[in-house]
Amino acid sequence: MISPGILARFQDDFSRALLATDTAIPPAMTALATQPAFAVYRNTVMKACIDALQANYPAITRLVGDEWLRAAAAIYVRDARPTQPMLLHFGADFADFLGRFEPAADLPYLPGVARLDRYWTEAHVADSEEVLDPAALTRLASGNFFRAQLQPHAATHWAWFDDAPIYTIWSRNRSNGAVDTDIQWQPEGALLTRPRDAVLWRPFGRAGCAFLSACAAGGTLADATHAALEVDAEADLGRLMADMLEAGAFSRLHITP
Amino acid sequence: MTDFLTAGLGLKPQHYDAALACTAAGLWFEVHPENYMVAGGPRLAWLEAIRSKHPLSLHGVALSLAADTEPDAAHLKRLASLAGRIEPVLVSEHLAWSTWRGAYHPDLLPFPRTTAALTRIADNVSRTQDALQRRIAIENPSHYLKIDGHEWTEAEFLHELARRTGCGLLLDVNNVYVSAHNLGYSAADYLDAFPGDAVMEIHLAGHAPDPNLGHALLVDSHDAPVAAEVWTLYARLIGRIGARPTLIERDDNLPEFEVLLDERARAAAVLRGLLAEAA
Numbered sequence: 001m002i003s004p005g006i007l008a009r010f011q012d013d014f015s016r017a018l019l020a021t022d023t024a025i026p027p028a029m030t031a032l033a034t035q036p037a038f039a040v041y042r043n044t045v046m047k048a049c050i051d052a053l054q055a056n057y058p059a060i061t062r063l064v065g066d067e068w069l070r071a072a073a074a075i076y077v078r079d080a081r082p083t084q085p086m087l088l089h090f091g092a093d094f095a096d097f098l099g100r101f102e103p104a105a106d107l108p109y110l111p112g113v114a115r116l117d118r119y120w121t122e123a124h125v126a127d128s129e130e131v132l133d134p135a136a137l138t139r140l141a142s143g144n145f146f147r148a149q150l151q152p153h154a155a156t157h158w159a160w161f162d163d164a165p166i167y168t169i170w171s172r173n174r175s176n177g178a179v180d181t182d183i184q185w186q187p188e189g190a191l192l193t194r195p196r197d198a199v200l201w202r203p204f205g206r207a208g209c210a211f212l213s214a215c216a217a218g219g220t221l222a223d224a225t226h227a228a229l230e231v232d233a234e235a236d237l238g239r240l241m242a243d244m245l246e247a248g249a250f251s252r253l254h255i256t257p
Numbered sequence: 258m259t260d261f262l263t264a265g266l267g268l269k270p271q272h273y274d275a276a277l278a279c280t281a282a283g284l285w286f287e288v289h290p291e292n293y294m295v296a297g298g299p300r301l302a303w304l305e306a307i308r309s310k311h312p313l314s315l316h317g318v319a320l321s322l323a324a325d326t327e328p329d330a331a332h333l334k335r336l337a338s339l340a341g342r343i344e345p346v347l348v349s350e351h352l353a354w355s356t357w358r359g360a361y362h363p364d365l366l367p368f369p370r371t372t373a374a375l376t377r378i379a380d381n382v383s384r385t386q387d388a389l390q391r392r393i394a395i396e397n398p399s400h401y402l403k404i405d406g407h408e409w410t411e412a413e414f415l416h417e418l419a420r421r422t423g424c425g426l427l428l429d430v431n432n433v434y435v436s437a438h439n440l441g442y443s444a445a446d447y448l449d450a451f452p453g454d455a456v457m458e459i460h461l462a463g464h465a466p467d468p469n470l471g472h473a474l475l476v477d478s479h480d481a482p483v484a485a486e487v488w489t490l491y492a493r494l495i496g497r498i499g500a501r502p503t504l505i506e507r508d509d510n511l512p513e514f515e516v517l518l519d520e521r522a523r524a525a526a527v528l529r530g531l532l533a534e535a536a
Contacts, residue, residue, distance in 0.1 A: 006406070007325035007374045011357045011366075018362055024409035035440065036470050037401035039366055082361040085291045085319030085332065128297030154296070197299040 018042055021079070045063035049077040052087035057094060059173040061112060074103060081137045088121055089092035112159075112166035113173070116190055116201075120174070121159035123199045124193045126155035131195045132250040135239070144255050150215045151252040160209040162187050167203050174201075180255025203249060207235030212249065221257055262312060262346060262502035264524035266517050269507070273303050275514035276281060276308060283525065285312040285346065287504050291319050293343075294335040295503040304343060310340070314458070314504070316427075320354035323383045324367050329356060333388045338391055345377070346460055347502065349394040349427045352378070352415065355449050365398040370414045371407035379421040385426060395419075399477035400436035411436075416452040423456030430491045431468035431483065431506075435475045444490055445456035453498030461491060461524060462506035480509035482520060492527050500528040 009028070017029040018041060025033045032038055053073040054061050062067045076097050082090045095114035098104050129151060140148055161167070167188040191204035193210075207228035214224035228235050244250065268276055276286060286307060291306050291357060307313060317336060348362050353365035368374055377497040393426035395418060397411055408415070417425050419448055428451055437444035463481030483491075483505065495501070503524045507517055 005373055006375075007323075007368060007377060010355060010368055011325055013361065014366060014368075015357050015360060018366075030403055032404065036401075036403055037474055039469065040401045040467065040474070040476055042367060044364040045362045053362075083359055085356065085361050085363070086294050087363065088292070088295075123298075125295035125298050125300065128301075142407055176507055194298065202387060206310070243438060 009073065011256055028207070033053070041068075042076050046074065046077065048073060048087070049082060049090065050088045052082075053077070053094060056088060056091050059113050060094075061115050061199050062173040062197045063110070063113065063169070064107070072098070072103070075101070088125065090245055092118065095120070109164045109166055109169055112143075112161045112164060113170045115159060116170040116192070117137055117164065117174070119190075119192050119237055120199055121137055123155040123194045126153075126194060129251040130155050131248040132245070132253055134242075134245040136253050137245065140253070140255075146220060146225070147219065147256045148221045149254045149256055150221065150250045151254070152212055152249060153193065153195075153251040154214050155192070155199070156212070157192045158190065158209050158212045160187070160189040160206050164188070166190065167201075171201060179205070190249060191244070191249065193247045193249050193257065200247060203242075204241070204243075205232065205235065207232040207237070211237075211240065212244070215250075263528050264521045265314065265502065265504045267311075267316075267504060267506045267508065268307065269511055270303075272517075273307070273512045277306055279311075279518070281518060281521075284521070285314060285502070287314040287316045287347075287506075289316040290317050290336055290339050292383075293339055301342075308343050309384070312346040314349065314502075315343065315345040315351045316396075317348070317366065318363075319355055319361065320350045320381075320385060321354045322350055322368075322385065323352055323374065323378050324357055324381075325374075325377055326357075327457050328385055332356075333385060334492070336385075336443060337388050340391075347456060348389060348391060349396055349532055350396050350419075351368055351396045351466065352411070353398045366400055367398070367400060367404055369404055370409040370411065371406060372408055375414060375417060376410065377423075379418055382418060382422040382424050386422065392425055393428040394425040396429050396460065397432050398429075398440055399432040399439075401439050401476075403440060410450070411448060411449045416455065418453060419455040420447060421479055425453075426452065426455045427458045427460060428494070428501075429460035429462070430494060431460065431462040431487050431536060432462055432477055432501050432508055434487050434490060435477050436474045436485070437513070444486075445493065448494050449497070451494075453494075456498060456501050459491070459494070459501050461487060461501040461503060474492040478509065479506050485487075488523070488527075491524070503528060 009138045013026040013028045017025045017033040046079050049071050050073040095111040098114050099111040149204050165183050165186055167190040168183050188232040192201045210231045211224045211228040214227035262285050265285035268288050270285040329472045351365050355362050392513045433447050434444045462479045465478040466472045467476050505520045
């Protein structure tokens with residue numbers, strides 16, 4: 001419970017003045033907010049928010065440049081101030097913002113690229129679980145195979161993008177790769193994992209995305225296989241499984257009763 | 258105990274490898290715990306690797322101890338969990354607020370130093386020390402604004418806070434210099450009045466003129482070497498209160514690790530009394 005004392009009122013007014021335009025400063029703050037030095041606080045808060053967004057979205061920054069990113073971030077920050085102090089989580093919905101942001105209308109791939117930047121951060125800070133030993137699957141008795149459940153690792157993220165080669169655009173701009181060669185405009189997916197310290201990424205098919213989504217929803221291998229074949233009847237499930245195990249996409253295997 | 262700590266450095270990710278490999282005697286590092294409040298992964302692994310080689314200090318920026326409300330329980334729990342994992346040699350926070358009614362303003366915000374505020378902040382410091390099961394140090398922030406309604410000077414306020422809670426103090430000499438310049442008082446007088454016995458740690462950093470207002474307003478920018486005037490004040494302070502763990506803070510415009518090591522060596526030399534004549 002916040003006490004209604006002088007300090008609380010000061011903090012209410014100061015917070016409002018920090019965020020206010022010059023014409024909307026609370027009367028109690030006029031003497032403070034009209035001092036030129038008040039701008040130091042406004043600028044520091046704004047700069048910290050924009051710096052955090054820029055740090056959290058490096059592929060977006062490389063695509064659009066520092067100036068564009070910081071201008072867009074300043075607009076984002078007006079309506080979305082941090083709600084907690086771990087700023088590496090700040091801007092979790094920046095991809096949605098970019099999807100609505102008028103000046104980005106001719107860059108329709110930005111939201112997808114922002115989503116992968118976000119997934120990178122989530123993978124980077126996820127719990128350091130053990131990665132499932134691929135041998136666990138080969139040891140599985142054949143009768144148990146389809147009753148088994150695979151638990152995606154805490155760091156594992158995946159996404160399928162129907163309308164743009166988001167994986168190629170993101171990975172080139174994330175890793176300082178060449179950006180001047182032609183990109184084949186096609187649907188693409190991505191798999192991000194962190195089997196040890198470093199976040200890894202690889203292109204990932206629609207079937208794989210459906211498979212992991214089914215696993216994450218608690219489905220058995222039978223359910224996940226069904227989901228994968230439903231979106232891609234031609235999918236090579238043996239190769240897909242080998243890819244996922246090699247990437248360290250899973251943490252545990254359970255046998256359902 | 259912190260007796261063996263001499264001069265340390267703020268640790269930035271760009272310098273992890275150099276920091277890990279460095280064998281300078283008495284070197285210690287300080288980090289912002291908010292950057293390491295994560296479930297797992299390489300950040301924590303780096304920090305634990307550094308901790309295995311050097312003493313580490315956690316310098317929080319977000320507990321918002323001067324807010325007129327209790328510290329956020331979840332944040333305090335995260336801090337306690339990190340402290341349990343890292344076993345820091347020092348834990349510190351600021352005489353400032355940043356989180357208020359669910360919004361986090363990433364800065365160290367000022368307030369009128371009233372007796373009511375002192376009661377609230379003492380309670381918040383005690384809660385923090387109880388949660389962490391240790392003594393923490395509270396830092397004087399930089400000031401830019403002339404605020405009406407102060408009932409205490411900052412040095413007296415911090416002295417009383419230390420008396421009531423048993424907390425220690427982190428004296429940032431650069432912040433004193435910047436604040437004294439901006440608000441028009443004597444930095445030397447402020448330091449002379451500061452309760453030396455409570456000082457657990459000292460910060461030194463660089464400052465810069467405000468980009469818009471120029472030298473009329475100095476900003477605690479942490480993007481430059483420690484200024485000559487701040488070194489002079491520091492040597493004079495050490496001459497009065499004796500050696501204290503001293504940290505060189507640098508957050509922006511980061512030079513090579515060796516450049517920071519040289520600055521840190523200068524602080525270590527003052528602590529050894531070799532540069533006492535600079536006072």
